[in-house]
Every structure is written in C-alpha cells, then in structure tokens.
Amino acid sequence: MKLNTLSRKQEIYRTxxxxxxxxxxxxxxMRDLAAAVGIKAASLYNHITSxxxxxxxxxxxxxxxxxEGIDAIVDRDTDTITKxxxxxxQHIILTTDNPYGMAALxxxxxxxxxxxDHYLDLRTRYENKFRSIVLEGKESGELKDVNTEILLxxxxxxxxxxxxxxxxxxxxxxxVLIKELSVTLLQGVEK
Amino acid sequence: MKLNTLSRKQEIYRTxxxxxxxxxxxxxxMRDLAAAVGIKAASLYNHITSxxxxxxxxxxxxxxxxxEGIDAIVDRDTDTITKxxxxxxQHIILTTDNPYGMAALxxxxxxxxxxxDHYLDLRTRYENKFRSIVLEGKESGELKDVNTEILLxxxxxxxxxxxxxxxxxxxxxxxVLIKELSVTLLQGVEK
DNA sequence: AAATGTAACTAACAATTGTTAGTTTTGTAG
DNA sequence: CTACAAAACTAACAATTGTTAGTTACATTT
Numbered sequence: 001m002k003l004n005t006l007s008r009k010q011e012i013y014r015t016x017x018x019x020x021x022x023x024x025x026x027x028x029x030m031r032d033l034a035a036a037v038g039i040k041a042a043s044l045y046n047h048i049t050s051x052x053x054x055x056x057x058x059x060x061x062x063x064x065x066x067x068e069g070i071d072a073i074v075d076r077d078t079d080t081i082t083k084x085x086x087x088x089x090q091h092i093i094l095t096t097d098n099p100y101g102m103a104a105l106x107x108x109x110x111x112x113x114x115x116x117d118h119y120l121d122l123r124t125r126y127e128n129k130f131r132s133i134v135l136e137g138k139e140s141g142e143l144k145d146v147n148t149e150i151l152l153x154x155x156x157x158x159x160x161x162x163x164x165x166x167x168x169x170x171x172x173x174x175x176v177l178i179k180e181l182s183v184t185l186l187q188g189v190e191k
Numbered sequence: 192m193k194l195n196t197l198s199r200k201q202e203i204y205r206t207x208x209x210x211x212x213x214x215x216x217x218x219x220x221m222r223d224l225a226a227a228v229g230i231k232a233a234s235l236y237n238h239i240t241s242x243x244x245x246x247x248x249x250x251x252x253x254x255x256x257x258x259e260g261i262d263a264i265v266d267r268d269t270d271t272i273t274k275x276x277x278x279x280x281q282h283i284i285l286t287t288d289n290p291y292g293m294a295a296l297x298x299x300x301x302x303x304x305x306x307x308d309h310y311l312d313l314r315t316r317y318e319n320k321f322r323s324i325v326l327e328g329k330e331s332g333e334l335k336d337v338n339t340e341i342l343l344x345x346x347x348x349x350x351x352x353x354x355x356x357x358x359x360x361x362x363x364x365x366x367v368l369i370k371e372l373s374v375t376l377l378q379g380v381e382k
Numbered sequence: 383a384a385a386t387g388t389a390a391c392t393a394a395c396a397a398t399t400g401t402t403a404g405t406t407t408t409g410t411a412g
Numbered sequence: 413c414t415a416c417a418a419a420a421c422t423a424a425c426a427a428t429t430g431t432t433a434g435t436t437a438c439a440t441t442t
Contacts, residue, residue, distance in 0.1 A: 008419085023301060026217035030400060039420065042401080046419050051400065081381060107298055110214060144382050147363075147371050153356050154349045154375050161348045172338075180338050184345050188379030190272060191335050199389085221430060230390065233431080237389050242430065 009047045012037055016054045017100035021163075025055055025108040056115045059105050063122045065094055070129045080137030084155075084186060087130065089178045091159040095166050096174055102163035130156065155185050200238045203228055207245045208291035212354075216246055216299040247306045250296050254313045256285055261320045271328030275346075275377060278321065280369045282350040286357050287365055293354035321347065346376050 015036045019028045030051060034041040048054055069090045073083055095102050112119050131152055137143035143151070158181075166177075206227045210219045221242060225232040239245055260281045264274050286293050303310050322343055328334035334342070349372075357368075 024215050024217055024298070026215055027302065029398080031398090040422085042403095042422080043420050045401070107215070111218065142382060143380050144374075144378075146375050146380060150368070150371050150375055151380050154372065155380075157349050157352045157355070158345045161352065164348070165344050177341070180341050181345065183335075184337050184341055184379075186379050186381040187335075188375075188377050189334050189337060189342050189346075190377040191333060220428080222428090231392080233392080233433095234390050236431070 012044060012047055013054060013058060014100070017058050017098070017104055020055070020058070020108055021100045021103035025104065025111045052113060055104065055108060056112055058101050059109055059112065059119060060115060060122075062094065062098060062101050062105050063119055063126075066090070067122045067126050069094075070126055074129050074133060080133060080140060080142045081186065083133050084137070085178075085182045087133070088155075088159065088182050088185065091162055092166070092174060092178050092181065095162040099163040099167050102160075106160055106163065127152070127156070158185060203235060203238055204245060204249060205291070208249050208289070208295055211246070211249070211299055212291045212294035216295065216302045243304060246295065246299060247303055249292050250300055250303065250310060251306060251313075253285065253289060253292050253296050254310055254317075257281070258313045258317050260285075261317055265320050265324060271324060271331060271333045272377065274324050275328070276369075276373045278324070279346075279350065279373050279376065282353055283357070283365060283369050283372065286353040290354040290358050293351075297351055297354065318343070318347070349376060 012033070016028070016033055019033060019036060030041045030044060034044050037044070070087065073086045073090070076083060076086070109119055109123075110116070131148065134143065134148055134152055138145060138148070203224070207219070207224055210223060210227060221232045221235060225235050228235070261278065264277045264281070267274060267277070300310055300314075301307070322339065325334065325339055325343055329336060329339070
C-alpha cells in the first residue's frame with residue numbers, strides 16, 4: 001500500500017522530469033503529464049500537491065547532492081588534480097543516475113518561485129567551492145596561470161551539460177568516460 | 192516611415208529575445224512582451240505576425256550565420272589548430288553580438304514547430320563539419336588520440352553556452368577571451 | 383483642409399491552464 | 413462478504429493564453 005503509493009508517486013516525478021527535459025517546465029501541462037502516466041489530470045493530485053512542488057523536489061534534490069558532494073571533496077587531503085577529477089566523476093555519476101533531473105536543474109531553475117533563493121544559495125556555494133579548488137591549484141603550481149573565471153566556466157559548463165550527451169551513448173562505460181573526459185578537460189586536446 | 196517601422200520591429204525582436212532568455216519561450220506571454228516594449232499586446236500585431244514567427248526568426252537567423260561561418264572555415268587552407276581557433280573565435284563573436292538570441296537558440300529550439308526540421312538540418316550540418324575538422328586533426332597528428340565524440344562534445348558545449356557568461360564580464364575584451372579560451376580548450380589547464 | 387497610412391487603443395473570442403469538488407471504482411484486511 | 417481506504421474518474425471553476433475585429437490618435441502628403 002505504502003509501497004504502491006510511493007512507486008506511483010515516483011513514476012510521476014520521473015515522467016515529469018522526462019517531459020520537462022523535452023519541452024521545458026512551462027510547456028508541460030498537467031494533462032500532458034497525466035497522459036504520459038496513463039491517468040487523468042485530476043488523479044495526479046492524489047499523489048502530488050502541485051506542479052510547482054514537482055519541479056522544486058526534482059531540482060533541489062539534485063542540487064543538494066552536488067553541494068554535499070563538493071563539500072566532501074574540498075575537505076579531502078589530496079592534490080588539486082585529484083580533487084578536480086573527483087568533481088568530474090561526481091558530475092558524471094549524478095548525471096548518469098538522473099539525466100532528466102539534471103536537465104530540469106539546468107533549464108528550469110528560474111521557475112522555482114518560493115524555493116528559488118534556496119536554489120541560488122546552493123549554486124553559489126557550489127561555485128565558490130569549485131573556485132577555491134582552482135585557486136588552490138594555481139597557488140601550488142599544479143594549474144596553469146590562465147584566467148580563473150574562464151577555466152571555471154569552461155569546465156563547469158561542460159559538466160553541467162553532460163545530460164545532453166550521456167543518454168545518447170549507450171553505456172560509454174562510466175569509468176571510461178570519467179577517465180577520458182578528465183584528460184580532455186585537464187590536459188587539452190592539442191598534441 | 193519605413194525606418195521607424197523597422198526600428199520598432201527590431202525593438203520587439205530584441206526585447207523578445209531578452210525575455211526568452213530570462214524565462215524561456217513558453218513562459219513569456221504576448222502581454223509580457225508588450226509591457227516590456229511599452230504598448231498593449233494587440234498592438235504588437237501591427238509589427239509582427241505571430242509569437243511563433245518571432246522565435247523562428249531569432250533562432251534561424253543565428254543558426255544560418257553559424258552554418259555559413261563553419262562552411263568557410265572548413266574550406267580554408269590551414270592547419271587544424273588554426274581552424275579550431277577560428278571556430279572558437281566565431282562563437283565568441285556571434286555570442287557577443289547577440290547573447291539573448293544565443294540563449295533562445297540553445298534552449299527554445301524545440302518550440303520551433305514548422306521550422307524545426309530546417310533548424311535540425313542546420314545543426315547536424317554544423318556538427319558534421321566540426322567533426323570533420325577534428326578527424327582531420329587526428330589524422331595529421333595535430334590532435335591527441337582522445338575519443339572524438341568526447342572532444343567534440345566538450346568543446347562544443349562550452350562554446351554553445353558562452354551566452355551564460357559573456358554578458359557578465361563587462362568587456363573581458365573579445366580578443367583576450369578568444370586567446371585565453373583557445374588555450375584553455377586546446378591545451379588544457381594542467382601544468 | 384482633406385486624405386491617407388501607420389500604429390496605438392479597447393473589447394472580445396475560443397482554447398487552454400492548474401486545480402478543486404464530488405463521485406465511483408478497485409483492491410485488500412477483517 | 414463486508415468495510416474501508418486508496419486512487420481513479422467526470423465535471424467544472426476562474427484565470428490566462430494567443431490572436432482578431434473594430435476604432436481612434438497622430439503625423440505626413442496632397
């Protein structure tokens with residue numbers, strides 16, 4: 001009973017994330033979502049409380065995982081390169097787990113309304129921790145002396161948009177992807 | 192008369208692109224757009240033919256510029272690294288010119304309806320040309336032997352999302368950005 | 383001054399939106 | 413087999429959507 005409810009609820013959340021990825025939050029109607037789940041729109045409200053809340057839950061769940069993850073990485077007692085590789089690995093793992101949610105996080109965060117401030121806090125915190133890793137690496141001489149913001153932006157953008165790309169490759173093996181992407185991002189492509 | 196009409200029309204297009212960037216195409220109403228321009232919604236239709244057409248014009252205009260640009264670069268008689276730098280430069284220049292339009296291109300292309308096929312054609316053509324440059328560089332030994340798709344995805348994603356970033360830096364000087372981003376993307380960040 | 387064309391306006395439309403109320407079906411526990 | 417709760421349904425709501433029709437204000441050309 002509780003099990004059945006949960007799985008129906010989760011089915012709604014997962015379907016919603018998928019639709020949000022395809023058309024964006026605003027373009028997905030509750031009737032679309034209901035049809036995709038195989039019920040009528042009004043029946044959705046036996047399981048969820050509002051469209052808003054679906055979005056908030058999808059996005060904040062992921063955002064919190066990222067923030068917790070980078071907090072742990074920053075505190076680790078290793079060199080900068082290892083930390084950067086761990087950040088890359090975390091992105092690949094979380095994106096593989098939930099590519100549709102990642103799409104919503106990237107594209108629909110501005111529709112969070114009540115939870116928007118909380119989301120922006122998490123994002124700023126994440127970016128600051130990332131920046132602190134980079135600055136550390138530049139001080140220690142592990143990283144080149146390129147513009148910090150350019151470096152930061154360039155890597156972070158690639159990682160944030162993995163969701164566009166990961167589902168296409170039918171298992172390019174997580175491990176291989178982590179290794180190859182680390183090389184590409186950290187060491188470049190020019191021989 | 193014709194001049195005045197054009198500038199009002201262009202004001203609408205530019206304002207629309209800005210709003211599309213902030214909230215996405217579906218979340219922007221014709222009343223939002225009208226208010227931002229300072230008139231009533233119905234008056235918009237003295238200048239434009241539909242909401243759809245505003246989006247199509249914004250996106251396809253840019254998409255065609257990119258396609259024409261890369262066609263020219265591919266045909267150039269230079270080495271691969273130079274070609275890649277030219278692709279990077281093109282992205283920076285076009286994004287600086289029209290960051291809001293770039294946002295619409297990236298996030299709202301799926302709402303193109305009638306023009307969707309044409310857009311997808313242009314995009315595929317662009318990606319294929321980009322890939323041909325990369326493959327050429329790997330054959331000639333100018334590029335490392337990393338996975339082609341990873342390399343392609345990683346660079347292209349960074350370039351496509353420059354719009355998120357370029358308006359923030361109050362003139363990080365186009366030239367400097369082109370040079371620094373080329374180094375970061377091609378040679379990596381690890382010392 | 384008369385005529386013309388552009389661009390604004392008000393009012394309204396049919397369709398669609400998220401959501402609620404009230405009712406019926408369905409599956410399970412006693 | 414009965415009772416009950418979970419989850420589906422139908423019907424409807426008030427608000428909002430893109431767009432059209434018809435009208436008015438304004439400037440420029442005759």
